[in-house]
Amino acid sequence: MVAVVISIGDELVCGLTINTNAAWxxxxxxxxxxxxxxxxxxxxxxxxIIQTIRAAIGSCDLILISGGxxxxxxxxxxxxxxxxxxxxxxxxxxxxxxxxxxFQRLNRPMVASNLVQARRPVSARCVENTCGTxxxxxxxxxxxxxxxxxxxxxxxxxxxxxxxLPLLKKRSGGNVTRVLKLNTFGAGESWIGxxxxxxMKRTNQPAIGTTVQEGIVAVRIYATGPLDTVDSMxxxxxxxxxxxxxxLIFSEHDxxxxxxxxxxxxxxxxxxxxxxxxxxxxxTQMLTSIAGSSVYFLRGWITYSNAAKIEDLCVAADxxxxxxxxxxxxxxxxxxxxxxxxxxxxxxxxxxxxGPDGGTADKPVGLVYIAMAGTDGITVRRCQFAGDRYGxxxxxxxxALTLLRFKLLGLDAGVVLP
Amino acid sequence: MVAVVISIGDELVCGLTINTNAAWxxxxxxxxxxxxxxxxxxxxxxxxIIQTIRAAIGSCDLILISGGxxxxxxxxxxxxxxxxxxxxxxxxxxxxxxxxxxFQRLNRPMVASNLVQARRPVSARCVENTCGTxxxxxxxxxxxxxxxxxxxxxxxxxxxxxxxLPLLKKRSGGNVTRVLKLNTFGAGESWIGxxxxxxMKRTNQPAIGTTVQEGIVAVRIYATGPLDTVDSMxxxxxxxxxxxxxxLIFSEHDxxxxxxxxxxxxxxxxxxxxxxxxxxxxxTQMLTSIAGSSVYFLRGWITYSNAAKIEDLCVAADxxxxxxxxxxxxxxxxxxxxxxxxxxxxxxxxxxxxGPDGGTADKPVGLVYIAMAGTDGITVRRCQFAGDRYGxxxxxxxxALTLLRFKLLGLDAGVVLP
Numbered sequence: 001m002v003a004v005v006i007s008i009g010d011e012l013v014c015g016l017t018i019n020t021n022a023a024w025x026x027x028x029x030x031x032x033x034x035x036x037x038x039x040x041x042x043x044x045x046x047x048x049i050i051q052t053i054r055a056a057i058g059s060c061d062l063i064l065i066s067g068g069x070x071x072x073x074x075x076x077x078x079x080x081x082x083x084x085x086x087x088x089x090x091x092x093x094x095x096x097x098x099x100x101x102x103f104q105r106l107n108r109p110m111v112a113s114n115l116v117q118a119r120r121p122v123s124a125r126c127v128e129n130t131c132g133t134x135x136x137x138x139x140x141x142x143x144x145x146x147x148x149x150x151x152x153x154x155x156x157x158x159x160x161x162x163x164x165l166p167l168l169k170k171r172s173g174g175n176v177t178r179v180l181k182l183n184t185f186g187a188g189e190s191w192i193g194x195x196x197x198x199x200m201k202r203t204n205q206p207a208i209g210t211t212v213q214e215g216i217v218a219v220r221i222y223a224t225g226p227l228d229t230v231d232s233m234x235x236x237x238x239x240x241x242x243x244x245x246x247x248l249i250f251s252e253h254d255x256x257x258x259x260x261x262x263x264x265x266x267x268x269x270x271x272x273x274x275x276x277x278x279x280x281x282x283x284t285q286m287l288t289s290i291a292g293s294s295v296y297f298l299r300g301w302i303t304y305s306n307a308a309k310i311e312d313l314c315v316a317a318d319x320x321x322x323x324x325x326x327x328x329x330x331x332x333x334x335x336x337x338x339x340x341x342x343x344x345x346x347x348x349x350x351x352x353x354x355g356p357d358g359g360t361a362d363k364p365v366g367l368v369y370i371a372m373a374g375t376d377g378i379t380v381r382r383c384q385f386a387g388d389r390y391g392x393x394x395x396x397x398x399x400a401l402t403l404l405r406f407k408l409l410g411l412d413a414g415v416v417l418p
Numbered sequence: 419m420v421a422v423v424i425s426i427g428d429e430l431v432c433g434l435t436i437n438t439n440a441a442w443x444x445x446x447x448x449x450x451x452x453x454x455x456x457x458x459x460x461x462x463x464x465x466x467i468i469q470t471i472r473a474a475i476g477s478c479d480l481i482l483i484s485g486g487x488x489x490x491x492x493x494x495x496x497x498x499x500x501x502x503x504x505x506x507x508x509x510x511x512x513x514x515x516x517x518x519x520x521f522q523r524l525n526r527p528m529v530a531s532n533l534v535q536a537r538r539p540v541s542a543r544c545v546e547n548t549c550g551t552x553x554x555x556x557x558x559x560x561x562x563x564x565x566x567x568x569x570x571x572x573x574x575x576x577x578x579x580x581x582x583l584p585l586l587k588k589r590s591g592g593n594v595t596r597v598l599k600l601n602t603f604g605a606g607e608s609w610i611g612x613x614x615x616x617x618m619k620r621t622n623q624p625a626i627g628t629t630v631q632e633g634i635v636a637v638r639i640y641a642t643g644p645l646d647t648v649d650s651m652x653x654x655x656x657x658x659x660x661x662x663x664x665x666l667i668f669s670e671h672d673x674x675x676x677x678x679x680x681x682x683x684x685x686x687x688x689x690x691x692x693x694x695x696x697x698x699x700x701x702t703q704m705l706t707s708i709a710g711s712s713v714y715f716l717r718g719w720i721t722y723s724n725a726a727k728i729e730d731l732c733v734a735a736d737x738x739x740x741x742x743x744x745x746x747x748x749x750x751x752x753x754x755x756x757x758x759x760x761x762x763x764x765x766x767x768x769x770x771x772x773g774p775d776g777g778t779a780d781k782p783v784g785l786v787y788i789a790m791a792g793t794d795g796i797t798v799r800r801c802q803f804a805g806d807r808y809g810x811x812x813x814x815x816x817x818a819l820t821l822l823r824f825k826l827l828g829l830d831a832g833v834v835l836p
Contacts, residue, residue: 288698
């Protein structure tokens, strides 16, 4: 089964937006054994869109289209599909009801132009959009299936996973590619590469590669083969990687560090309070981004100023005077007092210099103290992070989650580099 | 002058590498007035590459190709170009000398397979690669110019800037494209579309389009014309858009809402404290993501539990009992007390239901109260946001920033939809 991915939007061909949808769709298709022949990206131009869909119809079994389903005049995909199929556009009563319900939920009047989003080519079927107003479309021309999705990545992904992936799983056959991503935090990419050694040879099958983003080194295993053997190939390679990297791996696929820590806290029925200075709410935001976080997350303080540390968190003024606001002692007091005030099992205190200004020879930009208070006492770690303000803050938050993860697992965090 | 950008590589159509080259090339071409009609991305497959180049030749004046120039077996672009032109590949003596010099500089032996990189179709010209081993190619078929570059972004960019951009500048006939992005928050895309009305007609010059992400609707103006008039065309279109959207526009280009608000706070030497419940630190994280934020940001509380609201923020227990933790009254108390405790000019209080659970008929998921306390008193706004947990939280934080922005500008926020 051969597919073509078509992305539609002026912002794409003008280079203002990098097309990430096409790559994402290709990965999903590879996972179910569908070969992608080409990505075709065109602007909001009717003749070009029609010509592109027509040319693709002749060369593949499946066309995935994203973009151009909005309510404004530059959204032409519905009309272009209708003209390609040589059909009229009609209003879909269910899609219209869905649109009306969407605006009712928001308690906003529906603008008349939104109604065009309920239209579909006569022979096509509308597909519900649970995150936005633009329904998707399913059509067929000769022997080619055409799936149309919104261009907003989150809406497209949700619709693809819910509606289209189950359809495609049923139909594909032959060699499939399975990709497994193992996520690590606490060691550099070159260290991970050295540790994996011969496993990373380019000629290996499965192939293993690494990528790094904000301190998280992802190890990807790509196994290609017949459906009945590919999973065991992948499992074997996974075991080999686990043997070499052990507890540095915190999750598989796209499971985040905060999800892992949230799961551990929930399972142990432990609660948490957080006091942040340089990370400015980032760690708390990550911890509360997960549904049901009120079970484990009790309170947070963002004590940016010294006055806030003293008044809100009862950090002793002379402790700050003696050691400075960025010090292991202050981090420990923040963690301990946050834990006590909230009556939580765990308290985290973070203080450091995110930059770009504020660094000194003694305490350079990127220096962050992270303290953990628990029933077994308080520990603190001095970290020196690289990167800009954003990078330092993200790495500090990830490190705090990692240290808490090791605590919750009852493991020594010595393997995690400072 | 119309161009097509072709990107070649299995890693691209498999979705393992996101294609950033095509967007970069489009931006460069737009800046010299060349319109890009399509991005075509294909794998390392000879018939597909040939067919793609042939189809493009018929539809444009310029083809930019990147990728597939390496020394290994999966690099097919040279051969595909030769077959498209119906020519033999010959060795280019200057390119061979360049390759030999490259390896000599690195003091490494040249592998025999590298020699294929010195080959070119008879009528083509080799272009030096100063960062790597793969020379580029320039060819012509009928009236279409074909420029071929390496796929490694750094090598491609260097070659394009050095060799191809000067050629294109001479030829583009003076017409250039300028793009301006105007960012709005507080109205839906369809509402914005209706307000812009005839400005968005597809036949207009400059062309105006909208895209939306997490509640932020971006209005893009694309002006194409001679160098000496394009900027005034853009300015005029900008004025027309501003006239219709006014204060809903918070910035141009990629300036974020938090940057705008930070700038306003700094300019007025105002300070801020934030009390968050459902947004869980997200707003504070955004406000502190900006370098130097300690000048205006004083303190933050993430009062997830009722106990935290009562103990840390002195919200009256009976206020919560009477109206519920998610209520305008509690949001106002949070804002007011945060402001007083921190001694700040402004206090923000946010309480709501981010979901997916916790909603009721009376207080559904997405309901968020946002209160602003200032010297002129306290205001509160009831908002109903769409989307999942992430979407609700982001929109609530953006709305809080927007309401503060209107306050700081001394403007009425009535135009912002709830």
